[in-house]
Amino acid sequence: MLNPVDTDFIAALERDLPAEAVRPVTPGYLEEPRGAFQGTAGVVVTPGNVEDVATAVRLANQAQVPVVPIAGGTGLVAGQVFPDGPLPMLLSVERMSAIRSVHPSENVLVAEAGAILANVQAAAQEADRLFPLSLASEGSARIGGLLGTNAGGVNVLRYGNARDLCLGLEAVMPDGQIWHGLKRLRKDNTGYDLRNLLIGAEGTLGVITAASLRLYPQPSQTAAAMMSVRDPAGALKLLSRAKQRLGDGITAFELIAGQGLAFLAKTMPQVRLPMDPSHEWLVLIDLGLTQSMNAQNALEELFADAFEAGLVSDGLIAQSETQRQEFWNVRENIPIANKLVGAISSQDISLPLSALPDFIETAYGAINARGSYRINCFGHLGDGNLHFNIFPADGATKADHKGEKPEIQKLLHDLVHQMDGSFSAEHGVGRLKVDDLERYGDPTKLAAMRAIKTALDPNGIMNPGAVLRYSISRFT
């Protein structure tokens, strides 16, 4: 049984924490970017150090008060808002935003959970290093949330997900104990992998307070190209050729549907389109080379080779960093254009690479068989990760498709599941996809997750209802 925050609990917080760490609830803390959930809270705590985080969590555990950890609040699956149940304590890491140390000779940086991603990137750059995690919300997303959700982004193909960029953690466990695990080691086989268990647990097993992060050498050259391909199968063949030629020089390989360009042309005419929007499928290839070869030449050779093989029909190689940014500007504005058009249903799915073309063809067929829609399918093709979004036909509106979202989502997620894919590639489960996890998750894995949750958080205080369903003192 969980209890709501009450005046006694707030008094205990005020007694044991500095004044600046206990705050009234303001509306900003109760929102999430999709606007699908409205949060509630009884108090906001903003600790300045790990000891104060431990104190707040210990008090909540004693009082059996729910704790909702908040970092940048940019998550898309409502893991950061608590819509109903006993009023929780929101634990915001915003005041713990220090870069604690930078170790260029080790390619390591230690940041607190409240550090904003863009600031971590900048600190790495100052040391002539690269912190490669990069995504649209990098100006406000914070390290604690990025690790808590195992964020993905555009550079996963080359550098991996957030978990692959983390060497060690400092965290507060649900009983208020501090785990001092900020190792800076590449090899450490001393017991269970608690680090990877907390990463991606979305705040349900503890609060990440700091992390040691992997840095990489700055690429000595970058380059980018957009090329038109006939279909997703052709895009995959191009990817394969590009990998043979350029190996890990490829940092991103993004699929863009002509529909995305059309949405951009319509809703954001200020965004310059480098390629003709009549192309049905485009790819954006980004290179970051540390080795001494000419990146532009390499892309020209790749294009010539792929053109001869009939894989690409048109292409542009960025002639300057400005032009490269222009290509990325197109890619990064597509989600904004989508929002302006208004999707009926949005997916964040992944598939085994070889299943992707078949999935896309089958999914287009199934959606078109339902009725008249527009589909914008784009994303991190190199990672098998698609954002597959369904829109009303031109002239129609979302209101014309009221109530269809769950059906469309089930149709697509069923298909993903049949093809051994994932219904949540990079956004996580949060509160939005608990039903999906129950429907598609492996029962043995789910049983293990519930056992782990109960073992580490017997009172069930940590982010109740995220990832695992919460009902009275049990996770089901």
Next chain:
Amino acid sequence: MLNPVDTDFIAALERDLPAEAVRPVTPGYLEEPRGAFQGTAGVVVTPGNVEDVATAVRLANQAQVPVVPIAGGTGLVAGQVFPDGPLPMLLSVERMSAIRSVHPSENVLVAEAGAILANVQAAAQEADRLFPLSLASEGSARIGGLLGTNAGGVNVLRYGNARDLCLGLEAVMPDGQIWHGLKRLRKDNTGYDLRNLLIGAEGTLGVITAASLRLYPQPSQTAAAMMSVRDPAGALKLLSRAKQRLGDGITAFELIAGQGLAFLAKTMPQVRLPMDPSHEWLVLIDLGLTQSMNAQNALEELFADAFEAGLVSDGLIAQSETQRQEFWNVRENIPIANKLVGAISSQDISLPLSALPDFIETAYGAINARGSYRINCFGHLGDGNLHFNIFPADGATKADHKGEKPEIQKLLHDLVHQMDGSFSAEHGVGRLKVDDLERYGDPTKLAAMRAIKTALDPNGIMNPGAVLRYSISRFT
């Protein structure tokens, strides 16, 4: 309370498993390579598929009989032998050795737990791909054990540890339920990271039965060099320069002490030494390039640059694949020469890269202050992973240093701990290092590990006494 294997239990196995899956105990199953522990067992089961593994584990769980999973049996910390307690069931995956599928276009291969590493490497090569895990025992080590212990090896610098090469698992949990988690996805954020929890748990949380593994493009060129450096600090500076020039082209960066060459010259005169053994410190640099640059030239440029900077005094660049193999032959025979000389104490430690030179200097000082010894310090410098082994002085024998091993080990592990390192970089904890884990492990992490162990394996049947100490039905 655990029960020994008895005739009733064997009868139940024989009833529910095919005849070829239940075997009498033979001595080979009771050994480990160091010869420090002698195993015991009541029965050996050798299931041919995951269902039979599940049946055997379910029966053991019902009867509360210990289960010791065995793969290649090459582990160096006695995780694979059960020296005392109720006679266990040994569960050998040797008959599950199939490569289930190869997906070259996805860079994925699915192998059963009993597949021998060399065979997995060969299957990848047949598909023109690379499975980069590589270590001295690759001719007998099996995938299940390599993942169970999160094996390291020579290519970690470029490709990561075993856990970094695994995309999905099939496993049997301690209650006999099968987890069907053989995903082939690069991104999948659907719940807790059970995969990484089982990897490195050394068979104490379940039995890995199959894995989907990451493949890489075959490097189009390989090259290698040996260079002499003044000291470990100089080796690290060389590594830093090499990374700037060659990025991820560097697959291995190994430190070799002159002492290692001297041991080789003495005990294995048939091994040709490419460099003069009077050099105090050498490095072996290995390149695997996918990008179109000349690897030998790159090494020559690196040498010229480092020579000018005073970092290297002598060097050899392999002029052929034969010569490259000769360099590696030196590196890989050093552990054998060590065995022939006879170490008083051997360490598998890691340190933050920047702490390595200070550690080596301090450790040499401390050992030399104790008395007269020879030290052979070598290993995967690029990963911060050293094998730091102490030998009797020339003319003396191990018998002259009887009883010193625990003191020397404590001296070195204390120093490693002070410098934020790990007492077990790549070999794991097993039964050999349970004391170390209790001494140096973070108490909060240890408490979480015990809670997870009890939650997933309430009867404590899975590899009792490995990683966590076992006493009556509790893990302490």
